[in-house]
Amino acid sequence: DMKVTQMPRYLIKRMGENVLLECGQDMSHETMYWYRQDPGLGLQLIYISYDVDSNSEGDIPKGYRVSRKKREHFSLILDSAKTNQTSVYFCASSLGTDNTEVFFGKGTRLTVV
Amino acid sequence: GDSVTQTEGQVALSEEDFLTIHCNYSASGYPALFWYVQYPGEGPQFLFRASRDKEKGSSRGFEATYNKEATSFHLQKASVQESDSAVYYCALSVSGSWQLIFGSGTQLTVMP
Numbered sequence: 001d002m003k004v005t006q007m008p009r010y011l012i013k014r015m016g017e018n019v020l021l022e023c024g025q026d027m028s029h030e031t032m033y034w035y036r037q038d039p040g041l042g043l044q045l046i047y048i049s050y051d052v053d054s055n056s057e058g059d060i061p062k063g064y065r066v067s068r069k070k071r072e073h074f075s076l077i078l079d080s081a082k083t084n085q086t087s088v089y090f091c092a093s094s095l096g097t098d099n100t101e102v103f104f105g106k107g108t109r110l111t112v113v
Numbered sequence: 114g115d116s117v118t119q120t121e122g123q124v125a126l127s128e129e130d131f132l133t134i135h136c137n138y139s140a141s142g143y144p145a146l147f148w149y150v151q152y153p154g155e156g157p158q159f160l161f162r163a164s165r166d167k168e169k170g171s172s173r174g175f176e177a178t179y180n181k182e183a184t185s186f187h188l189q190k191a192s193v194q195e196s197d198s199a200v201y202y203c204a205l206s207v208s209g210s211w212q213l214i215f216g217s218g219t220q221l222t223v224m225p
Contacts, residue, residue: 035215106154
């Protein structure tokens with residue numbers, strides 16, 4: 001069963017708290033992604049990971065960092081969350097070629113108050 | 114940088130209407146082009162792709178043709194159903210980097 005699993009699905013944090021969003025995939029995909037989705041903006045790439053400990057910034061990396069210590073897991077960390085980081089975050093994975101399908105998780109809705 | 118433009122933010126149709134959602138792109142090189150669909154509470158799902166000029170991608174009655182000259186990849190369906198109501202995203206894959214760049218999305222609402 002090909003799946004990308006995100007935990008938690010919903011999260012409320014206070015401004016200044018640290019946030020950890022976790023993602024796993026069971027397809028042995030090399031490439032994993034973190035996107036955020038905001039109304040009117042679509043999906044914006046935060047980070048891309050090409051394999052364990054091989055991560056690159058996407059279009060909006062400021063305020064975020066990532067960790068990938070195992071191929072099947074990819075974490076997104078917000079150190080000292082800000083209210084403008086309230087969003088829906090999607091993790092995704094792919095085989096990692098230019099025209100391959102990207103598989104998405106169901107998303108984590110993060111609210112920073 | 115590379116980008117994707119979807120001009121319609123929202124489209125409202127009745128069942129059996131013809132659908133067109135416009136997608137234009139700007140990219141260096143020769144990107145692969147994609148359509149994804151997102152239902153409420155779900156992540157985007159791959160619909161289909163096209164990788165070269167004049168190639169047609171299709172799935173579930175939806176289709177789009179890669180037009181390199183016009184830098185377009187417009188989504189069409191001859192007869193929409195209520196179950197097609199969703200957000201549709203056009204995307205391109207940046208050549209050599211495996212990054213997927215999305216347009217802003219189009220909310221399709223089909224009324225019975």
